[in-house]
Amino acid sequence: MLEALRQRCRKLLEDKTVQLIIGYGQTAAHDPAFPLFITQPDEVAQLVWNEQCFCNLTKYLLKPEIRALGKPAIILKGCDERALQVLQQESQINRAEIYVLGMVCQGVGRPRAPKCESCDVPVPRWADEVIGTPHAPREDQVERGPQSDLSRSERSTLAPRYAALETFLKKSPEERLAYWKHELSRCIKCYACRAVCPMCYCNRCIVDKNRPIAIDTSPTLKGNFAWHISRAFHLAGRCVGCDECTRACPAGINLRLLNLALAQVGEEEFQFRPGMEPSAQAIIGAYSLTDKEDFIR
Amino acid sequence: MSEIISRESLRTMAQDWLQQGGRVFGPVRMESDLVLYSPVSDPQQLLLDGWIRPANSIKLAVLPRHEKLYEYRLKGREVELTPVDLPTAPQLVLGARPCDAGALPILDHVFNWDYRDEPYNARRQATTVVTIACQGHDNHCFCTSLGLGPDASTGSDAMLVDLGDGTYEVRLFSEKGQRLFAGKTQTSQATGQVPSGPENILDLDAIHRFLSGGFESSRWTSIALRCLGCASCAYHCPTCHCFDMVDTGGLYGGAKVRNWDACQFGIFTMHASGHNPRSTQAQRQRQRIYHKFHIYKEKFNHWLCTGCGNCTRNCPVSLGIRPVLESIQKDFQ
Numbered sequence: 001m002l003e004a005l006r007q008r009c010r011k012l013l014e015d016k017t018v019q020l021i022i023g024y025g026q027t028a029a030h031d032p033a034f035p036l037f038i039t040q041p042d043e044v045a046q047l048v049w050n051e052q053c054f055c056n057l058t059k060y061l062l063k064p065e066i067r068a069l070g071k072p073a074i075i076l077k078g079c080d081e082r083a084l085q086v087l088q089q090e091s092q093i094n095r096a097e098i099y100v101l102g103m104v105c106q107g108v109g110r111p112r113a114p115k116c117e118s119c120d121v122p123v124p125r126w127a128d129e130v131i132g133t134p135h136a137p138r139e140d141q142v143e144r145g146p147q148s149d150l151s152r153s154e155r156s157t158l159a160p161r162y163a164a165l166e167t168f169l170k171k172s173p174e175e176r177l178a179y180w181k182h183e184l185s186r187c188i189k190c191y192a193c194r195a196v197c198p199m200c201y202c203n204r205c206i207v208d209k210n211r212p213i214a215i216d217t218s219p220t221l222k223g224n225f226a227w228h229i230s231r232a233f234h235l236a237g238r239c240v241g242c243d244e245c246t247r248a249c250p251a252g253i254n255l256r257l258l259n260l261a262l263a264q265v266g267e268e269e270f271q272f273r274p275g276m277e278p279s280a281q282a283i284i285g286a287y288s289l290t291d292k293e294d295f296i297r
Numbered sequence: 298m299s300e301i302i303s304r305e306s307l308r309t310m311a312q313d314w315l316q317q318g319g320r321v322f323g324p325v326r327m328e329s330d331l332v333l334y335s336p337v338s339d340p341q342q343l344l345l346d347g348w349i350r351p352a353n354s355i356k357l358a359v360l361p362r363h364e365k366l367y368e369y370r371l372k373g374r375e376v377e378l379t380p381v382d383l384p385t386a387p388q389l390v391l392g393a394r395p396c397d398a399g400a401l402p403i404l405d406h407v408f409n410w411d412y413r414d415e416p417y418n419a420r421r422q423a424t425t426v427v428t429i430a431c432q433g434h435d436n437h438c439f440c441t442s443l444g445l446g447p448d449a450s451t452g453s454d455a456m457l458v459d460l461g462d463g464t465y466e467v468r469l470f471s472e473k474g475q476r477l478f479a480g481k482t483q484t485s486q487a488t489g490q491v492p493s494g495p496e497n498i499l500d501l502d503a504i505h506r507f508l509s510g511g512f513e514s515s516r517w518t519s520i521a522l523r524c525l526g527c528a529s530c531a532y533h534c535p536t537c538h539c540f541d542m543v544d545t546g547g548l549y550g551g552a553k554v555r556n557w558d559a560c561q562f563g564i565f566t567m568h569a570s571g572h573n574p575r576s577t578q579a580q581r582q583r584q585r586i587y588h589k590f591h592i593y594k595e596k597f598n599h600w601l602c603t604g605c606g607n608c609t610r611n612c613p614v615s616l617g618i619r620p621v622l623e624s625i626q627k628d629f630q
Contacts, residue, residue: 027615028436034615035523055614065522065578186327188353188362188532188557195527196613208564210543217543218556219362248613250352250529252328 001104001132005075006044008101008131012073013041018099019070022060024053035060039069049075054108056242058083058198061093073099077108078121082240082275083198085126089282090238092201102127104134114256115243118161126278159267161241165260180225186251187224189217193231193245193255199238206230232258237266237283240275299466299489300482302457304345307465310481311340311391319387322358324351334358334393345392346459349435352611354535355390355397359404359420362532362557366416366542370550381552383419389477393428396440396605398452400535401426406597407538425473428453429465434495437606439619442499445603448491458489465489499622501590501600507629508591512583516628520621521582523614528559530608530617536589536601539565560584586621 009021025036026048033052037060038044057074060066061084076084081102087093102124107116123134168176191207194200207215207227215230216223239259246256266272270283311321315338323343325335332351337343368379390397401421408414408421431447440446448468450456455474457465466489467482469475531537541558545551558565561582566575575581593601602618609617 027620031436032615037519037522059525060523063522063578065518186333188528190528190532190559191562192525192527192529192611192613195525208562210564211569213543216545217541218545218554244613248527248529250533250611251333252331 002047002049005049005101005103005131006047008129009038009044009047009073010041012099013039013044017071018073020066020072021047021075022057022066022072023047023075023101024049024055024057026050026052037066037069047075049103051106051108051110053077053103054113054244054247056080056083056196056198056244058087059196059244061087061098062198062201071097071099073101075101075103076124076127077103077105078124079105079115079119079240079242081124081126082121083242085275085278086238086240086282087198087201089278090285100124100127100129102130104130104132106135113243113247114164115161115241118159118163120161121276159264162260162264165257165264168257181221183253184224184228185221187219187228187253188251189219189224189227190250192248192250196244196248197235198242198244199235199240200231206234228255228258232262235259236262237270237272237285238274239263299485299487300469300478301460301464301485301487302467302478302482303464305463306481307345307391307457308340308343310477311337311343311389314387314389315340317387319389320358322355322388322390323392324348334390334397343392345429345457346432349431349433349438350394350396350605350607352607353533354400354605354607355393355426356400356404356535356538358388358390358424359401359417360538360540360557364416364555366553366555368550368552369544369546371548384416385419385423388420388424390424390426393426393453394431394605395428395445395447395449395451395453395456396438396603397535398426398428399440399443399445399449399603401452403536403593403597403599403601403603404538406599407593410597425454425477426452427455427457427474427477430456430458430489430491431494432459432492435606435610436495437609437617437619438495438604439498439606440604441494441497442501443600443602443604446494458491460487460489495604499619499626503629504590504622504625505594507625508587511625512587516625517579517583518577520624521577521579524561524578524582524616525614526561526563526578526581527613528557528561529611529613530585531559531561532557533607533611535603535605535607560588582621586618586625589618590622 012018021038023036024033025046026033032054033048035055035057036046058080088095105122124130215226239262241259241263243256266283272280272283314321321337322334323337324332325342326344327333332348333353334351334355365381367381370377408417450470454471455478456468459465467478539558540555542553542555545554567573575584589601593599609615609619
């Protein structure tokens with residue numbers, strides 16, 4: 001699979017289909033792979049593809065320095081591709097100007113990352129080409145579709161992707177608040193969560209609005225709650241669950257739980273999962289003249 | 298001949314310290330794969346072995362991530378300022394690495410240069426640093442390139458060398474260290490063994506020479522391509538010390554506080570006019586390298602780095618000082 005990937009990348013550069021490959025490199029076998037940018041055919045030997053390829057590379061499609069390098073081919077997993085879909089819906093990229101090399105993915109991390117355990121997009125769906133042989137999904141990975149006529153408890157048994165959230169929600173509100181206080185007290189506001197998030201592309205983030213200050217910039221419990229709640233609000237109906245924020249967090253805060261809560265509401269109340277269906281209207285960012293709320297008209 | 302102390306005696310020492318109103322910092326397991334230096338309230342939380350190094354640094358004991366400088370209150374047209382007491386409570390750092398302790402004498406320069414930073418110096422004077430010599434390293438460590446090593450004494454008041462049987466050889470380097478361990482050790486025939494450190498891979502003088510003429514080099518753009526502009530490197534660095542001062546509070550009063558800040562943020566150098574002298578990530582990465590391996594060296598004759606490797610370990614895209622310097626070094630060799 002790696003050899004096929006390298007050969008395809010070489011060909012794409014040689015025949016000038018693209019000027020740039022956005023892929024993965026690696027220093028040592030057990031280290032995480034890192035984003036690698038290749039412009040010369042002879043450099044393709046530096047590309048890797050393995051279970052250490054965590055990064056969601058779509059983030060780089062938004063960087064001016066990367067855009068300046070010409071038309072890119074980008075190596076994407078099925079989960080990353082959901083981010084590409086949302087970025088396209090939000091008019092942040094021109095899909096025609098991007099060549100997508102989709103990788104059939106068996107999951108990342110050892111042990112596998114939590115998102116991989118309930119993955120239902122192991123094969124990219126809208127790539128210009130897919131590398132690798134699709135394997136049969138596990139029984140519990142089969143997409144069953146929205147089940148909005150079922151009660152919450154019945155639904156949860158049908159959606160293993162929310163299992164961690166359901167377990168968490170069994171705690172009392174006091175226990176949950178204590179949990180978040182304990183977790184968020186470690187946040188140092190390095191903003192790695194924002195930096196890696198493909199959906200965090202605001203020219204000026206709300207925490208950087210300092211005339212006047214909109215969100216308390218101090219890494220105190222109050223300031224940290226303000227930041228993470230604001231971020232969650234901004235990601236509602238947009239987060240694709242790539243879990244990059246959780247992986248990037250140097251304080252080990254399980255931001256995935258917040259994202260799962262957003263995703264579950266989107267799926268149960270609006271039958272919507274960001275980046276899963278190109279024709280589906282976004283929950284936030286789309287409006288209708290027939291909306292029952294009149295303030296929106 | 299050496300002086301030794303048991304792990305349990307160390308915990309008792311920490312307990313005594315806490316009971317006398319002091320603060321204790323040390324390595325604590327936060328998650329299955331995450332050890333952080335943290336204030337401890339119970340000495341049993343201290344995790345004294347089983348890790349290469351914690352993911353953060355002990356600078357939090359001398360430069361906390363958030364600190365109140367003074368309070369203010371508005372009364373009509375009057376402004377009332379209230380100073381905050383200097384932090385003079387005794388502090389014990391138990392279980393630092395030499396690459397953490399080594400940062401403190403480096404930081405002393407910048408906090409006692411054109412301005413003597415009172416809270417920093419108060420904490421620094423009140424802090425006793427006990428390191429544990431390294432028994433191993435990973436492929437991000439490069440302390441030997443900075444003149445340190447697994448049992449380097451710089452910045453430590455005392456050092457513990459694991460004897461493998463629940464006891465440590467105690468090496469004392471300062472009066473603070475002697476006071477801390479006085480009467481608490483036993484004489485033994487055992488002496489601790491410390492393995493060699495990581496290979497010395499960087500020629501910093503050559504890198505300094507490159508930097509002397511490399512400000513406009515085109516390489517900074519390619520080096521910074523994968524940097525996403527967070528502060529994970531700076532906030533986990535034992536030597537990074539930039540901070541931001543902001544007013545917090547309401548209409549009639551509040552406090553001036555200082556919070557950590559970092560040069561990789563675009564807003565770090567944003568002028569009120571809207572002009573930003575470091576508008577690209579390449580300029581910001583360049584600044585980080587220059588500050589550590591040129592500016593600080595010229596000004597204080599120290600590298601602003603201890604080779605701990607935390608920048609790379611914590612970087613979501615595995616960048617950091619060592620990969621950048623290796624890439625620079627490879628090109629000019």
